Amino acid sequence: MLHYLLTLAIFFAFFAVEAWGLNLQFGLTGILDFTYITFVAIGAYFAGVAAMTPSTNGGMGGSYIFGWQLPFPLSPVIGGIAAAMLGVVVGIIGLRRLRSDYLAIVTVSVGQIVWMVIGNATPLFNGWDGIVGVPQPYNSVMNLSTNNYEWPFLGISVIVAAIIFWLVRSLTESPYGRILRAIREDENVAAALGKNVFRYRMSAFVIGAFIAGISGALQIEYIGAWNPSGWTTLETFIVWAAMLVGGRGNNRGMLLGAFLVPVLFTEATRWITIPAHPLLMEAIRGMAIGLLMVLAVRFRPQGVIPERKRVFPLTTIPGLKEDVANGHTAQG
Amino acid sequence: MAIPLRDNMLVVKDLRKSFGGVKAVDGVSFDVPRGTITGLIGPNGAGKSTVVNSLSGFHGVDGGSVMFDGTDITNWPSHKVAQRGLIRTFQLARELRSLTVFENMLLASNDQPGQTSWQALFLRKKIRDSERDLLGKAVDLLKRFNLFHVRDEYAGNLSGGQKKLLDLARALMADPRLMLLDEPMAGVNPTLAGQLQEHIRDLKDEKGITFLLIEHNLRIVESLCNHVVVMAEGTILAEGNMSALRENENVVRAYLGG
Amino acid sequence: MTLSLIWMGIGFGLITASVLALGAVGLTLQFGVTNFVNFAYGEFLTIGAYLAFVFNKGLNMNIWLSMLIAGVLTAVVAYLFNVWVIQPFIKRKSQMIILLVVTIGMDLFLMNFVQAIFGPEFKQYQDPAGSILHIGPFLFTLQQIIIILIAAAAMVSLHVLLKYTKLGKAMRALSDNAELALISGIPTMRVTNYAWLLSGFLGGLAGVVLAINVNNFTPALGSEFLFVIFAAVIMGGIGRPYGAMLGALVIGLAMEVSATFMDSAYKTVVAFGILVIMLLFRPQGILPSRGRV
Ligand SMILES: Nc1ncnc2c1ncn2[C@@H]1O[C@H](COP(=O)(O)OP(=O)(O)OP(=O)(O)O)[C@@H](O)[C@H]1O
Numbered sequence: 001m002l003h004y005l006l007t008l009a010i011f012f013a014f015f016a017v018e019a020w021g022l023n024l025q026f027g028l029t030g031i032l033d034f035t036y037i038t039f040v041a042i043g044a045y046f047a048g049v050a051a052m053t054p055s056t057n058g059g060m061g062g063s064y065i066f067g068w069q070l071p072f073p074l075s076p077v078i079g080g081i082a083a084a085m086l087g088v089v090v091g092i093i094g095l096r097r098l099r100s101d102y103l104a105i106v107t108v109s110v111g112q113i114v115w116m117v118i119g120n121a122t123p124l125f126n127g128w129d130g131i132v133g134v135p136q137p138y139n140s141v142m143n144l145s146t147n148n149y150e151w152p153f154l155g156i157s158v159i160v161a162a163i164i165f166w167l168v169r170s171l172t173e174s175p176y177g178r179i180l181r182a183i184r185e186d187e188n189v190a191a192a193l194g195k196n197v198f199r200y201r202m203s204a205f206v207i208g209a210f211i212a213g214i215s216g217a218l219q220i221e222y223i224g225a226w227n228p229s230g231w232t233t234l235e236t237f238i239v240w241a242a243m244l245v246g247g248r249g250n251n252r253g254m255l256l257g258a259f260l261v262p263v264l265f266t267e268a269t270r271w272i273t274i275p276a277h278p279l280l281m282e283a284i285r286g287m288a289i290g291l292l293m294v295l296a297v298r299f300r301p302q303g304v305i306p307e308r309k310r311v312f313p314l315t316t317i318p319g320l321k322e323d324v325a326n327g328h329t330a331q332g
Numbered sequence: 333m334a335i336p337l338r339d340n341m342l343v344v345k346d347l348r349k350s351f352g353g354v355k356a357v358d359g360v361s362f363d364v365p366r367g368t369i370t371g372l373i374g375p376n377g378a379g380k381s382t383v384v385n386s387l388s389g390f391h392g393v394d395g396g397s398v399m400f401d402g403t404d405i406t407n408w409p410s411h412k413v414a415q416r417g418l419i420r421t422f423q424l425a426r427e428l429r430s431l432t433v434f435e436n437m438l439l440a441s442n443d444q445p446g447q448t449s450w451q452a453l454f455l456r457k458k459i460r461d462s463e464r465d466l467l468g469k470a471v472d473l474l475k476r477f478n479l480f481h482v483r484d485e486y487a488g489n490l491s492g493g494q495k496k497l498l499d500l501a502r503a504l505m506a507d508p509r510l511m512l513l514d515e516p517m518a519g520v521n522p523t524l525a526g527q528l529q530e531h532i533r534d535l536k537d538e539k540g541i542t543f544l545l546i547e548h549n550l551r552i553v554e555s556l557c558n559h560v561v562v563m564a565e566g567t568i569l570a571e572g573n574m575s576a577l578r579e580n581e582n583v584v585r586a587y588l589g590g
Numbered sequence: 591m592t593l594s595l596i597w598m599g600i601g602f603g604l605i606t607a608s609v610l611a612l613g614a615v616g617l618t619l620q621f622g623v624t625n626f627v628n629f630a631y632g633e634f635l636t637i638g639a640y641l642a643f644v645f646n647k648g649l650n651m652n653i654w655l656s657m658l659i660a661g662v663l664t665a666v667v668a669y670l671f672n673v674w675v676i677q678p679f680i681k682r683k684s685q686m687i688i689l690l691v692v693t694i695g696m697d698l699f700l701m702n703f704v705q706a707i708f709g710p711e712f713k714q715y716q717d718p719a720g721s722i723l724h725i726g727p728f729l730f731t732l733q734q735i736i737i738i739l740i741a742a743a744a745m746v747s748l749h750v751l752l753k754y755t756k757l758g759k760a761m762r763a764l765s766d767n768a769e770l771a772l773i774s775g776i777p778t779m780r781v782t783n784y785a786w787l788l789s790g791f792l793g794g795l796a797g798v799v800l801a802i803n804v805n806n807f808t809p810a811l812g813s814e815f816l817f818v819i820f821a822a823v824i825m826g827g828i829g830r831p832y833g834a835m836l837g838a839l840v841i842g843l844a845m846e847v848s849a850t851f852m853d854s855a856y857k858t859v860v861a862f863g864i865l866v867i868m869l870l871f872r873p874q875g876i877l878p879s880r881g882r883v
């Protein structure tokens with residue numbers, strides 16, 4: 001039981017990080033990334049092969065690139081950078097137009113192409129079989145059994161999640177974040193006020209992709225393996241549903257969303273099985289996630305924890321204290 | 333022929349823009365002298381807003397050139413035009429709904445730290461300080477435009493008139509040298525509209541801001557502008573001061589006469 | 591030898607282009623009128639394919655009759671999709687990004703709905719492919735010829751509709767300039783409904799001929815084909831039916847001819863490559879610009 005709860009806690013951290021990245025892209029900036037999981041996967045693959053021993057090409061471990069045996073904080077960074085680089089490419093293709101549907105189209109297409117290419121081009125990441133045997137961070141020195149390793153890994157996940165939270169919070173609560181929100185509301189107004197909309201969209205998209213990659217890197221270093229069947233369209237929309245339910249634009253809401261949708265919902269439904277049709281539950285889960293997205297934006301568009309209203313206390317503004325004291329603030 | 337020596341903030345030459353078959357702006361040339369309020373009038377659909385959209389880089393143009401304070405800004409993107417100090421407002425106020433009035437104001441300033449992601453992460457003290465100064469500036473403007481009491485309200489919750497005022501106040505936060513105002517008084521109640529005229533005049537006198545003002549109410553145009561450009565069907569019909577224009581037969585027929 | 595291979599590629603290309611033309615025109619028509627991309631469009635194809643499966647396999651109907659009924663029913667689905675799902679958001683003046691989120695959410699829902707009913711296994715129509723015919727340098731089955739004829743007939747009917755009927759003219763007016771169309775008294779709502787009906791009908795037909803063409807299919811049929819449709823639509827200029835036809839022809843031929851040179855698993859990469867090049871260098875499409883972006 002404890003083992004199970006620990007696993008859940010670790011997965012919660014993965015999903016929270018994913019949600020923060022997507023929230024930066026969509027919740028804050030209004031960018032439609034319909035293949036978010038691809039960035040998670042790229043992060044996972046690159047972190048994985050960066051941490052692994054060199055491929056024996058066709059031997060037991062299959063064939064893959066890199067094999068640099070990088071230690072822990074470095075391998076996830078490689079994963080994050082790889083995902084960010086894919087983000088740059090996708091952004092160059094899709095973000096130059098002001099219309100938001102072009103990028104959405106590009107993401108849908110890129111998702112399918114990357115999936116297909118990684119599956120077919122075996123030398124990259126061992127094709128459809130995927131890579132296995134990614135070392136767990138520092139476990140070669142700690143030598144813990146899988147069960148005992150969970151405590152230290154939870155620690156690692158919490159630290160990474162805390163760093164990412166600091167990152168997204170600092171970005172959100174800054175002039176930069178304000179510009180992103182302005183672009184989300186009306187990119188033409190932002191441009192008319194001197195903001196380079198393409199550059200801001202690009203940077204938010206790429207940082208979001210980086211965060212996705214970091215989450216993927218954490219995941220592969222925990223699970224130890226990754227293959228194309230592990231990242232389906234559904235995975236992308238589980239994160240979307242989490243973001244929409246939690247409250248787009250709100251980083252705390254992402255914690256709630258990550259808990260409610262991927263952890264609670266997915267776990268709860270994992271125990272329901274329909275013996276006659278073993279795959280039926282999968283389909284029902286997909287229907288539920290799709291419906292949840294639509295219902296969330298229909299009936300609770302701001303999510304469970306709406307975006308926080310930024311209020312500026314007048315006492316911090318120089319020369320205004322007298323006004324406040326004299327009760328001038330309510331004057332029209 | 334001697335070219336009259338005049339210091340022009342904006343020189344528009346043979347501007348052209350069509351949408352599909354519609355020639356919205358069809359060879360328009362005019363100047364906006366520095367430190368003036370120049371009026372741009374014309375019947376509905378004359379192409380006035382299209383001129384503003386073309387000047388501010390809102391969309392590309394099909395031909396012609398735009399000089400802003402000595403720089404050729406033809407087909408520049410919006411943000412570059414704005415960073416140069418040419419700021420426009422919108423005919424239909426476009427507030428940023430989920431930002432508060434204060435946030436709308438702070439957003440407009442282009443010289444504050446923390447506008448890039450790196451600065452947002454590592455210059456937090458500097459950002460706090462500059463934010464305080466900007467808030468002071470915003471307070472002044474909001475008081476001037478009767479918006480101070482709604483400073484923490486979401487812009488989306490303002491009334492139509494308030495949104496137009498916010499559009500104008502916000503534009504001023506960007507320290508413009510030339511402002512293109514597209515019907516700033518439409519939808520604002522008459523008392524406030526009167527005050528707005530005073531503000532525009534003051535801003536011209538105090539801060540030396542140059543204005544291009546689109547306005548349907550000719551009385552307002554007459555009182556504010558000494559130089560007026562008349563458009564109809566995508567072309568310039570006449571130019572001059574209002575009283576001269578009232579004598580102009582073409583103008584009367586196409587516009588003033590109704 | 592290689593020459594005959596290329597002819598074969600062109601032959602396949604014509605068939606793929608036919609499938610693609612039906613699909614691309616259906617998507618682009620609806621976009622032109624409503625001005626947003628429907629990311630659930632792939633499911634119109636899937637729904638069409640599975641409805642035809644019900645009539646063909648379940649009720650032993652002729653495949654072409656099944657296709658026609660499936661097309662009509664998918665049109666109804668598309669109509670209801672607009673009325674029940676899309677319109678509530680339009681009425682609340684939702685931002686476009688929200689509308690797109692709704693369509694992609696519905697895509698997920700509908701795909702899994704089909705999967706819940708029919709299962710994830712491969713399905714196949716029962717229909718004789720027909721004898722093989724030599725036409726010029728090409729080898730076609732009778733079935734493939736019928737697919738090409740259906741697409742050609744649909745494109746000609748569409749041309750007549752757009753050019754000569756009141757509805758078609760209204761659709762073009764709406765997609766040229768929505769505000770102007772509204773002012774000039776075009777019944778926007780009714781035209782929009784017809785656009786969805788037409789989009790569903792064409793999408794449904796496309797789904798069936800796609801399913802025939804790939805031989806066996808799963809509930810992922812439509813969503814996997816969607817980005818090839820996007821490529822054709824963007825190539826022709828989004829919202830422009832004639833452009834979509836041209837885009838379909840180019841993409842269809844490019845994919846199949848390239849598949850004669852290289853691993854055919856990568857032929858979708860060719861479609862993607864064209865999409866990327868278009869977006870980078872000519873996002874308004876290959877047809878001469880009409881001034882809209
Ligand atoms: N984005 C656009 N797409 C298509 N046509 C447009 C567009 N913008 C303007 N037009 C057309 O260009 C012409 C000029 O419009 P514009 O808005 O510039 O006129 P205006 O002088 O500002 O009128 P008003 O006084 O009503 O604001 C009109 O016929 C209008 O329909």
Ligand SMILES: [Mg+2]
Pocket residue numbers: 380381382423514
């Ligand atoms: Mg106008």
